Amino acid sequence: MAHPPTTDPANTTDMPISTSTTGTPAAMNNPNPETETTDPETDFLLQSYIRLRHAISTKTHRGGDDDDDDDGQHQHRHHHHRHQQPSDRRPVLPTREALAAALSSLPTRGSPSYLEGRGAAQTHAHLLAALLPALNAQALSPRYYGFVTGGVLPVAEAADNLVTALDQNVQVHFPLPPGPGSGAPEKEEEEEEEEEEEGPGWTHSASTAVEDAALRMLIDLLHLDGEEDDEGKGARTDPRWPGRTFTTGATASNVLGLACGREAVVNARAARAGGKKTVAGDGLLAACLAGGVREVQVLTSMGHSSLAKAASLVGLGHGSIKDVGVPGEPWRLDLDAVERELEREDEGVLSIVVVSAGEVNTGRFATNVLDMPKLRSLADRYGAWIHVDGAFGLFARALPKTDEFLGLHANVAGLELADSIAADGHKLLNVPYDNGIFLCQHASVLTQVCSNPNAAYLASSPGDPNAILSPLDIGIENSRRFRALPVYAVLLSEGREGIAAMLSRMVLLAREIAAFVRDSDHYEWLPTEEASLESTYIIVLFRAKDPELNEVLVDRINASGRMFVSGTKWEGKKAVRIAVASWRVDVERDAAVVKEVLTAIAVGRKC
């Protein structure tokens, strides 16, 4: 049941990649003569990739639990035996020996060969032979449950290789010349003069259009355009979120969210005081002084640590983060407390409210279906900005609308009422790092924060409200990677249903594990045993009832080599967190392994 419709995990891990039987990825003979071309660069890259995939598949079988004698044939024989899939036995962490070997292979200052060019072939052989075995198999393992990381869908990896091959810099949007009847507004005279210098409607890449297509599809996938039931078909052509861009991750998206929030609330106050000062133009201090602003606070409930970092980066400081969670359910936003804080607006205290849509320890949500409209009207009344940190939580909106997920849908309902939203591509969407998403309802605020002033040679604004904005003016970087392509590829390849199925498998596995932990004599389900499974998303938080075992539980689990988890603290005591985020999830297979490992550890049996 648990395979995604269009991609078979077994196929990608078991693919016969090479006819070589030596098992030595460092061997420099071409393992697959069919790929030989006449171009040395192409040859090198093709062979590098073949060797990489070959090394990955052999790494799978080395040092694995009990299948040291495994080889390619063995692998094939068991291709369809779910419980014996190689991915099932794959060691998640590198061995101590591999780590030691890798560390001792690093160049040492003072050695005669230090910084002596080794050449591409030898260098690549070093990467595969010494470094690869010392990395963790995060993206390759179906049971890497540390942090919230995700894996990489094969089609996303393929798209990312294309991005690397072309080293596409997505920087300035040069629109196509307006076609007949495109409705583009008349150019002003000044612009016309500029165009004569550069040539009319100059375009040099489709990348910005692809990026925009990916962002629009994401907005529709997540039902964020505020129009229900139209499935994105026949929807109006200008979705909300005219300020939309890809970032390096949710941290960068949170930086943009706080920067935009700060810009909007402070400038509005400065304007009300009759001044023309802005944060972007005059700086935070001058704009706050002009508006009589004493403080800008960030109201949230169990905000992610990156939020404090973002607050530091945008000049608000860690201390600006104020927790207004519901007592006993600290991940939930206490709207009464929020209102009390917003009222301080008349003392010159301005607020940005950050909704933790998916709290990172518990996976629970700050708001419910009725909260967001209330929060929106409070923010409007008191001049506050609403930012959603939905790094992984936002994707609950793409789950099927079936009974088992209705509770989660209620948790993420109304998030489209926010001023800005942060999400991660490299977590649940399973595209490679670095991939984050930032959406903003107010393009002018985003461009005010991010535009490059006095750089006329980069200007390309067409002045059309429905146009694609230059990436340059809506994000942190100027030169930047074509991060959109892997997302575009995943959306195209999986479609709404494929992505819904992938997310469902993550949630259903988390719930299987949660039910096991809840019913176990040895473990305690956190934050509360009384919670319903329906409120479980992709994270399971728990601890061992035996305090001694609890101290070492994370290490014991990871020492099993069968799965990887990360530790956290809950109410001052150690706890284990399982975050299910890989497309490779197989509910039945993985639940069995997790239960086996947790049971064996609890009863002191080897696993």
Ligand SMILES: *Cc1c(COP(=O)(O)O)cnc(C)c1O
């Ligand atoms: C992971 C995460 C972040 C940070 O995202 P990065 O991708 O690591 O930059 C922010 N908020 C939440 C809720 C997260 O889970």
